[in-house]
Amino acid sequence: xxxxxxxxxxxxxxxxxxxxxxxxxxxxxxxxxxxxxxxxxxxxxxxxxxxxxxxxxxxxxxxxxxxxxxxxxxxxxxxxxxxxxxxxxxxxxxxxxxxxxxxxxxxxxxxxxxxxxxxxxxxxxxxxxxxxxxxxxxxxxxxxxxxxxxxxxxxxxxxxxxxxxxxxxxxxxxxxxxxxxxxxxxxxxxxxxxxxxxxxxxxxxxxxxxxxxxxxxxxxxxxxxxxxxxxxxxxxxxxxxxxxxxxxxxxxxxxxxxxxxxxxxxxxxxxxxxxxxxxxxxxxxxxxxxxxxxxxxxxxxxxxxxxxxxxxxxxxxxxxxxxxxxxxxxxxxxxxxxxxxxxxxxxxxxxxxxxxxxxxxxxxxxxxxxxxxxxxxxxxxxxxxxxxxxxxxxxx
Amino acid sequence: xxxxxxxxxxxxxxxxxxxxxxxxxxxxxxxxxxxxxxxxxxxxxxxxxxxxxxxxxxxxxxxxxxxxxxxxxxxxxxxxxxxxxxxxxxxxxxxxxxxxxxxxxxxxxxxxxxxxxxxxxxxxxxxxxxxxxxxxxxxxxxxxxxxxxxxxxxxxxxxxxxxxxxxxxxxxxxxxxxxxxxxxxxxxxxxxxxxxxxxxxxxxxxxxxxxxxxxxxxxxxxxxxxxxxxxxxxxxxxxxxxxxxxxxxxxxxxxxxxxxxxxxxxxxxxxxxxxxxxxxxxxxxxxxxxxxxxxxxxxxxxxxxxxxxxxxxxxxxxxxxxxxxxxxxxxxxxxxxxxxxxxxxxxxxxxxxxxxxxxxxxxxxxxxxxxxxxxxxxxxxxxxxxxxxxxxxxxxxxxxxxxxxxxxxxxxxxxxxxxxxxxxxxxxxxxxxxxxxxxxxxxxxxxxxxxxxxxxxxxxxxxxxxxxxxxxxxxxxx
Numbered sequence: 001x002x003x004x005x006x007x008x009x010x011x012x013x014x015x016x017x018x019x020x021x022x023x024x025x026x027x028x029x030x031x032x033x034x035x036x037x038x039x040x041x042x043x044x045x046x047x048x049x050x051x052x053x054x055x056x057x058x059x060x061x062x063x064x065x066x067x068x069x070x071x072x073x074x075x076x077x078x079x080x081x082x083x084x085x086x087x088x089x090x091x092x093x094x095x096x097x098x099x100x101x102x103x104x105x106x107x108x109x110x111x112x113x114x115x116x117x118x119x120x121x122x123x124x125x126x127x128x129x130x131x132x133x134x135x136x137x138x139x140x141x142x143x144x145x146x147x148x149x150x151x152x153x154x155x156x157x158x159x160x161x162x163x164x165x166x167x168x169x170x171x172x173x174x175x176x177x178x179x180x181x182x183x184x185x186x187x188x189x190x191x192x193x194x195x196x197x198x199x200x201x202x203x204x205x206x207x208x209x210x211x212x213x214x215x216x217x218x219x220x221x222x223x224x225x226x227x228x229x230x231x232x233x234x235x236x237x238x239x240x241x242x243x244x245x246x247x248x249x250x251x252x253x254x255x256x257x258x259x260x261x262x263x264x265x266x267x268x269x270x271x272x273x274x275x276x277x278x279x280x281x282x283x284x285x286x287x288x289x290x291x292x293x294x295x296x297x298x299x300x301x302x303x304x305x306x307x308x309x310x311x312x313x314x315x316x317x318x319x320x321x322x323x324x325x326x327x328x329x330x331x332x333x334x335x336x337x338x339x340x341x342x343x344x345x346x347x348x349x350x351x352x353x354x355x356x357x358x359x360x361x362x363x364x365x366x367x368x369x370x371x372x373x374x375x376x377x378x379x380x381x382x383x384x385x386x387x388x389x390x391x392x393x394x395x396x
Numbered sequence: 397x398x399x400x401x402x403x404x405x406x407x408x409x410x411x412x413x414x415x416x417x418x419x420x421x422x423x424x425x426x427x428x429x430x431x432x433x434x435x436x437x438x439x440x441x442x443x444x445x446x447x448x449x450x451x452x453x454x455x456x457x458x459x460x461x462x463x464x465x466x467x468x469x470x471x472x473x474x475x476x477x478x479x480x481x482x483x484x485x486x487x488x489x490x491x492x493x494x495x496x497x498x499x500x501x502x503x504x505x506x507x508x509x510x511x512x513x514x515x516x517x518x519x520x521x522x523x524x525x526x527x528x529x530x531x532x533x534x535x536x537x538x539x540x541x542x543x544x545x546x547x548x549x550x551x552x553x554x555x556x557x558x559x560x561x562x563x564x565x566x567x568x569x570x571x572x573x574x575x576x577x578x579x580x581x582x583x584x585x586x587x588x589x590x591x592x593x594x595x596x597x598x599x600x601x602x603x604x605x606x607x608x609x610x611x612x613x614x615x616x617x618x619x620x621x622x623x624x625x626x627x628x629x630x631x632x633x634x635x636x637x638x639x640x641x642x643x644x645x646x647x648x649x650x651x652x653x654x655x656x657x658x659x660x661x662x663x664x665x666x667x668x669x670x671x672x673x674x675x676x677x678x679x680x681x682x683x684x685x686x687x688x689x690x691x692x693x694x695x696x697x698x699x700x701x702x703x704x705x706x707x708x709x710x711x712x713x714x715x716x717x718x719x720x721x722x723x724x725x726x727x728x729x730x731x732x733x734x735x736x737x738x739x740x741x742x743x744x745x746x747x748x749x750x751x752x753x754x755x756x757x758x759x760x761x762x763x764x765x766x767x768x769x770x771x772x773x774x775x776x777x778x779x780x781x782x783x784x785x786x787x788x789x790x791x792x793x794x795x796x797x798x799x800x801x802x803x804x805x806x807x808x809x810x811x812x813x814x815x816x817x818x819x820x821x822x823x824x825x826x827x828x829x830x831x832x833x834x835x836x837x838x839x840x841x842x843x844x845x846x847x848x849x850x851x852x853x854x855x856x857x858x859x860x861x862x863x864x865x866x867x868x869x870x871x872x873x874x
Binding site: 136267 | 435438439440441442443444445446447474476478480483484485486537665667668669672673674675
């Protein structure tokens with residue numbers, strides 16, 4: 001790993017911040033959880049290796065919510081980040097304030113997309129399987145992707161070009177020829193479906209209108225489509241994410257590493273006390289929910305249905321892509337959240353993920369720019385970033 | 397009332413792969429504690445499973461040996477439960493779409509032949525091992541065995557006695573060893589067996605209450621456990637000694653009794669679901685055929701062939717017990733074309749060396765072609781039999797030895813130079829005049845003494861018949 005320090009600083013060298021779901025040998029990786037407080041990995045994530053090979057410096061780790069399933073990092077054991085009373089994501093804030101050129105994040109439940117939409121940054125969640133997940137702390141493996149937050153589309157493209165590619169150590173990684181596809185734009189996006197089914201606040205609605213106006217100047221046409229089927233992605237994703245999360249965090253049992261309770265008499269108590277002490281409320285809820293959906297009683301009734309809904313959503317996207325090049329969704333339904341929002345509704349991140357769930361559940365690429373989210377066909381990542389660039393240039 | 401026993405078996409077999417199922421750690425038995433481990437098999441976050449292709453090869457091979465249908469698309473699932481020897485707290489196994497289904501295994505007992513149906517074979521990873529230290533009152537975990545590949549072979553409840561169970565296990569072991577799927581060593585835990593047993597009145601088609609005995613690891617213990625369980629079940633039904641409940645029991649071979657395991661250890665919902673990190677494995681025709689074509693014939697087919705080549709029932713049976721003997725036999729026969737000679741060399745000479753080295757037959761590393769060449773040399777009289785054995789021993793230590801070259805380099809080539817032989821004979825006769833006189837006086841044994849001395853002098857490099865003829869000629873002339 002190439003640490004970025006004052007001594008190693010070279011003027012031309014780029015520096016990135018990693019969110020705390022990405023494992024590094026030289027810095028602790030804690031996933032925002034007391035369970036992994038101070039955890040030192042024995043190896044670097046594949047993205048870290050690739051960045052170092054490309055002479056990109058790593059300037060540090062950014063706080064995340066516990067296992068990255070919350071709204072904007074508010075469930076972190078290390079506390080929420082706020083700016084002017086508004087909840088902010090640490091990695092987005094670091095990029096926005098210029099402390100890093102980009103942030104490498106693990107997009108589990110859409111937090112980076114919400115963050116980028118609210119702070120007017122550019123973000124790409126690439127096509128599933130094109131960036132290695134080797135060395136990322138697993139939460140919801142079937143949908144989570146390493147993503148890049150930056151200030152410009154071009155910068156996102158550059159970093160994505162470095163980290164994308166086949167990896168033998170990730171069984172879900174595509175062949176290299178397939179991974180390379182996301183780096184070059186094959187077709188221009190000219191026709192967009194604007195989904196109207198999501199409820200948004202007035203600021204967000206204004207952002208969508210603005211984005212539409214700007215890109216229409218460049219000859220891109222936007223067509224309103226209700227897209228109601230995309231609404232069911234949220235419930236299905238919550239089921240799949242909770243089930244996988246429950247399974248993935250079951251390895252933190254206090255035996256091998258991580259937090260171990262000081263008081264226990266039986267092995268059962270060791271498990272229960274360690275996990276009770278070290279896991280936060282939202283994670284505990286997800287564990288219980290996920291465990292229940294996988295029970296013999298509920299598997300067919302709940303989990304299997306969620307898998308079917310995943311198929312329905314994917315097929316609906318396919319249908320849209322027959323007519324449109326990309327689909328425009330809100331990146332987030334509200335322009336900001338406060339700590340009070342969380343206090344009122346503990347499970348807000350399982351409701352406010354409605355706009356991000358469709359791309360999470362299908363593994364399709366999604367770009368956030370100008371506060372909106374554009375979901376494209378698989379491997380159309382470069383095309384989506386081109387569109388973001390057109391927006392940046394005011395439609396020229 | 398007469399009862400019949402209904403038994404189904406779940407047999408776990410550790411596969412003979414070099415590395416583990418999802419990482420590149422060694423899968424070998426033994427080693428220092430936690431020697432064969434990496435972040436993946438220790439359950440550290442961030443490592444992703446990458447399937448070892450050889451595991452799928454062997455899973456398929458096992459299915460083919462047991463006449464199974466091979467599912468051309470097979471998937472892995474996660475099974476969740478907490479135990480300290482399971483580092484991820486889930487085991488990656490096959491629940492929804494196992495690699496093989498619907499097979500049969502034919503067994504032979506005193507009652508004749510019987511087909512036992514195989515329900516399925518699935519691939520999975522093994523768990524680690526807990527070591528309890530009573531001295532410090534702690535438990536330690538050894539992850540060496542974690543993620544060692546296993547297949548579980550599940551039979552239908554078609555077995556009805558301990559004798560049949562033993563026949564089933566022995567046949568299974570023989571076939572899987574033959575196909576090099578596993579060494580199937582019960583004492584090392586590479587073959588373990590769960591016995592599901594119930595009894596019912598003879599002729600009834602309703603199954604009785606079933607109990608399961610887990611992790612049986614010796615055939616004799618399995619026999620004792622089955623006999624004990626059957627009598628316990630009958631006792632419960634006839635005399636009402638206890639109420640039978642469906643449960644998992646532990647067999648204590650020393651006490652000769654089975655005990656109910658605490659409910660806590662067995663209850664629980666495994667919450668199976670497809671592993672999103674392992675893509676479905678698609679077996680195309682090319683892959684399927686490559687495994688199929690590499691499979692050996694069944695042992696009895698080999699045996700019949702060997703008998704046809706002129707071997708005795710006993711010799712053919714001995715050879716066809718081990719695939720390494722078969723392979724060596726066939727390659728050697730190809731070269732020297734004498735089945736009997738090859739069988740003699742393999743069964744007596746080679747096995748002697750194997751026993752001396754305290755190996756098992758399957759560790760035989762002899763190159764069959766070289767063995768055939770050696771046998772040819774001896775048969776053609778180019779190398780003496782005693783010297784041939786010396787060459788064989790050298791070949792065990794260095795498999796690259798070419799017997800012809802080795803014989804030349806070490807002076808093991810038989811000489812047919814009569815003048816040389818005669819000069820040796822004369823020398824020996826001069827040294828041992830007594831034997832010469834004895835022989836002349838009709839003591840046949842004396843000739844053997846002279847023969848032996850000549851042979852030693854010639855370092856064994858002489859055709860025995862030629863030597864004998866020349867020796868008699870010389871004595872007669874003298």
